[in-house]
Amino acid sequence: MALDEPNEQDMTETIEDITFCMAKTLAAQTGELSLDLSYMGFMLSSEHPLTDPNSSGSCCATSGGTCGSCGSGGGCH
Secondary structure, three states, rough: OOOOOOOOOOEEEEEEEEEEEHHHHHHHHHEEEEEEEEEEEEEEOOOOOOOOOOOOOOOOOHHHHHHOOOOOOOOOO
């Protein structure tokens, strides 16, 4: 997640005066999103978790929308 201004290639949704934007193509891939907040930060999870195409094995865990560090050889960081 990052601060950004929506453009014509984005979809937007406003929840409690906060507007979220996401590329329409990415939204089609992820499906429904869930943003959970806690004192530790936030977790963004999706109906259809994305996998890392550069991953050479199962080092990237996508359950719950999280991705751990894979170290050298590409993958999630």
